[in-house]
Amino acid sequence: MAAETVRSGRPVRRPRRRIHPAVVGALKLLGLAVVLLWCLFPFLWMGMTSLRSGSAAITEPNILQGPFDLSNYREVFDQGFQFALRNSLVVASVTTLICVPVAALAGYALARLPLAGKFALLAATLVATLFPPVALVNPMYQMYLRLNEWTGINLLNSYAGMIIPYVALTLPLAIFILATFFAGIPREIEESAKVDGATPFQAFLRVVAPLAAPGVGAAAILTFVYATNEFLLAFSFAPNDLNVQTVPVFVGTFQRVGYENPIGQVMAASVLVSIPLILFALLLQRRIVAGLTSGAVKG
Numbered sequence: 052m053a054a055e056t057v058r059s060g061r062p063v064r065r066p067r068r069r070i071h072p073a074v075v076g077a078l079k080l081l082g083l084a085v086v087l088l089w090c091l092f093p094f095l096w097m098g099m100t101s102l103r104s105g106s107a108a109i110t111e112p113n114i115l116q117g118p119f120d121l122s123n124y125r126e127v128f129d130q131g132f133q134f135a136l137r138n139s140l141v142v143a144s145v146t147t148l149i150c151v152p153v154a155a156l157a158g159y160a161l162a163r164l165p166l167a168g169k170f171a172l173l174a175a176t177l178v179a180t181l182f183p184p185v186a187l188v189n190p191m192y193q194m195y196l197r198l199n200e201w202t203g204i205n206l207l208n209s210y211a212g213m214i215i216p217y218v219a220l221t222l223p224l225a226i227f228i229l230a231t232f233f234a235g236i237p238r239e240i241e242e243s244a245k246v247d248g249a250t251p252f253q254a255f256l257r258v259v260a261p262l263a264a265p266g267v268g269a270a271a272i273l274t275f276v277y278a279t280n281e282f283l284l285a286f287s288f289a290p291n292d293l294n295v296q297t298v299p300v301f302v303g304t305f306q307r308v309g310y311e312n313p314i315g316q317v318m319a320a321s322v323l324v325s326i327p328l329i330l331f332a333l334l335l336q337r338r339i340v341a342g343l344t345s346g347a348v349k350g
Contacts (some may be wrong), residue, residue, distance in 0.1 A: 094325075101318035123319040132320055134293045135301035140284075140327060141211055141237065142297060143278035146217040150225050150274045151267060153218075158229030158266075160254055163238075173230060179223040187216055188287045195288070208295055212288045217278045225270040232266030268335040275331055279324070298324045 098196040104122050161169050197208045206212035236259055244254040258268070282299040289295040290304070302320045305313045 097318050097321055101315060101322050103315060117238045118167075123315040124323070127316050127319045127323070129310065130301075130305070130316075131293050132298075132301060132323065135296050135298045136300045136327075137326060138210070138295055139279050139297040139299075139324065142217070143212050143275045145210065146214050146278040147271050147274045148222050149214070150218050151271050154222055154225035154229050154270055155260065155263070155267060157222075157226045158231075159233050159259065161226070161230040162233035163241075173227065177227045180220075180227070182220070183279075184216070184220060184283055188283065191216060191284075192287060206288070208289050208292045210295055213281075213285055213295075213297070214278075215279065216284050217274075221274040221277050225274055228270045228273075229263065232263045236262050272332055272335055276328060278330060 072323060096114055099144075101123050102119040102121070103114075103116075104118055104120050160166070161173055166172070185263070195212060199207070201207045206215070240258055240262070241251075241254045244258045245251070249257065277295075280299060281297075285297045286300045286303065290300060293301075298320065302317055305316055
């Protein structure tokens with residue numbers, strides 16, 4: 052057999068050894084555990100640091116070394132964190148409720164209507180997301196002052212003064228996301244709905260919008276998270292009033308006790324503000340999964 056192999060000039064192919072499925076599964080679980088630990092370690096560090104009291108929170112690198120207590124959370128609430136959290140939720144919710152429906156209608160128009168130069172318009176919309184927010188601070192602040200002088204409407208230290216620029220900054224990206232989702236939905240679904248007697252708006256609302264639920268959920272999450280975490284405009288337009296001050300500004304203006312860095316209080320506030328964001332993402336996750344299956348065409 053070896054002589055025949057040498058004469059033909061072809062090497063002998065040995066059968067490959069198959070890895071046992073249990074070993075493959077164990078390696079996959081190990082890789083998943085490493086990635087999960089890598090992603091969740093900052094949150095673990097944040098939660099453990101928020102429970103550590105005294106200077107150990109910043110001087111001791113071992114996050115498992117105490118003492119541990121809830122004093123940081125008490126100090127955060129004593130400084131009025133609950134009002135800042137309420138303000139952030141109000142601003143983020145109103146921004147999302149305004150941005151997502153407008154972006155859905157605009158994205159549907161860009162994806163379906165025969166508009167001249169709609170690709171250039173969509174590209175310009177995407178470019179608008181690259182506009183730096185720092186360039187808006189001075190002109191918008193001056194505009195708010197002039198508006199107050201001319202009409203008596205004061206947008207400084209108000210929810211509206213933050214919601215207006217937030218909608219302007221998050222709307223372009225939301226339009227781009229939803230236009231992409233609407234473009235991927237077959238037109239035949241809308242045409243069948245219109246044949247059954249639905250108006251164009253009814254076809255959009257009852258047929259197309261449920262199918263675009265993943266895009267709507269993604270746009271809503273991005274808008275809500277941006278409005279919750281934005282610092283520059285909130286600090287410029289509502290820096291000191293606890294009635295409208297948001298969480299990023301509240302955390303960024305923590306009062307130090309002597310020379311001690313309030314890292315424990317900062318982490319406690321970060322944990323508290325992360326809870327609504329996680330719940331919002333989990334709530335929309337159900338809607339996204341439902342949107343993938345609703346409106347499916349049965350054969």
